[in-house]
Amino acid sequence: MKLDCKHVWEHISEYIDNTVDAKLREDIERHLEHCEICSAILDSTRNILILTADDRTFELPVGYSKRLHERLKEEIEN
Amino acid sequence: MRTTETNEAGLIARILAGEKELFHELIRPYERMVYLTLFSIVKNETEAEDGAQETVISAYRHLASFRGDAKFSTWLVTIAINEGRKRLRKAKTAAEESIEEKVGEHEGGYSPAPLTDWREIPLEALERKELREALRAAVAELPDIYRQVFALRDLEELNVEETAQALGINTGAVKVRLHRARMMLQKRLVPYLKTTAPARKLFFGRAL
Numbered sequence: 001m002k003l004d005c006k007h008v009w010e011h012i013s014e015y016i017d018n019t020v021d022a023k024l025r026e027d028i029e030r031h032l033e034h035c036e037i038c039s040a041i042l043d044s045t046r047n048i049l050i051l052t053a054d055d056r057t058f059e060l061p062v063g064y065s066k067r068l069h070e071r072l073k074e075e076i077e078n
Numbered sequence: 079m080r081t082t083e084t085n086e087a088g089l090i091a092r093i094l095a096g097e098k099e100l101f102h103e104l105i106r107p108y109e110r111m112v113y114l115t116l117f118s119i120v121k122n123e124t125e126a127e128d129g130a131q132e133t134v135i136s137a138y139r140h141l142a143s144f145r146g147d148a149k150f151s152t153w154l155v156t157i158a159i160n161e162g163r164k165r166l167r168k169a170k171t172a173a174e175e176s177i178e179e180k181v182g183e184h185e186g187g188y189s190p191a192p193l194t195d196w197r198e199i200p201l202e203a204l205e206r207k208e209l210r211e212a213l214r215a216a217v218a219e220l221p222d223i224y225r226q227v228f229a230l231r232d233l234e235e236l237n238v239e240e241t242a243q244a245l246g247i248n249t250g251a252v253k254v255r256l257h258r259a260r261m262m263l264q265k266r267l268v269p270y271l272k273t274t275a276p277a278r279k280l281f282f283g284r285a286l
């Protein structure tokens with residue numbers, strides 16, 4: 001089956017998560033080979049996910065862990 | 079994975095048997111997850127930290143009620159979500175709530191940013207740091223139901239089933255919300271990614 005771009009977009013998330021079935025995966029990959037638009041969308045979405053998972057993007061407040069364990073220590077000891 | 083769970087079960091048994099201070103070790107791998115879960119709901123650093131502390135204390139107090147059939151991490155994140163929602167209810171006015179409901183979950187598709195949009199953005203050499211800031215801002219602006227799924231799946235890396243369980247929704251809703259969240263972020267961040275993305279595909283390396 002020949003996919004149009006819109007169809008590919010609908011499955012981008014599942015494609016990234018590797019939860020599309022083998023046939024659809026193959027169709028999407030065939031489409032990506034010749035479609036720069038969808039390839040760019042896929043790449044940019046992947047980059048966002050890589051950046052999201054990077055610990056430096058969403059940082060914890062300085063001293064968070066220390067304060068948490070101090071509070072817990074108080075709770076345990078009392 | 080299996081080892082982690084076995085170790086955890088062992089730790090939990092010892093804590094319940096009286097070695098209470100081991101709770102520090104039990105919780106350590108999940109500190110980040112607890113904070114980020116709270117932050118994704120309350121969107122305020124101080125509130126998130128207070129909520130994270132309450133979550134951990136509550137988990138400590140109720141550890142005996144933890145059943146081994148769920149993962150400890152899922153149980154903990156559920157407590158964090160409840161704590162966050164409780165705080166949100168306190169802070170939020172009824173007016174804000176009704177605005178949010180209008181966003182709804184209608185079946186309208188969210189399409190990603192098409193290529194033409196990219197060309198309208200002035201080419202600035204953006205530092206990675208600015209990209210991170212842009213991502214944080216874009217995530218903060220996502221509608222709540224999308225942000226929470228995105229935080230659990232892509233930030234805290236829970237799987238679909240765990241996310242569904244923690245939020246009390248079905249796996250289909252997790253997938254739909256995650257997809258929309260990602261597409262909304264893609265749309266918002268495309269101008270930043272364009273100048274900083276690695277040239278994996280020819281497109282990125284090509285001058286426009």
Ligand SMILES: [Zn+2]
Nearest residue numbers: 005035037038
């Ligand atoms: Zn396409």
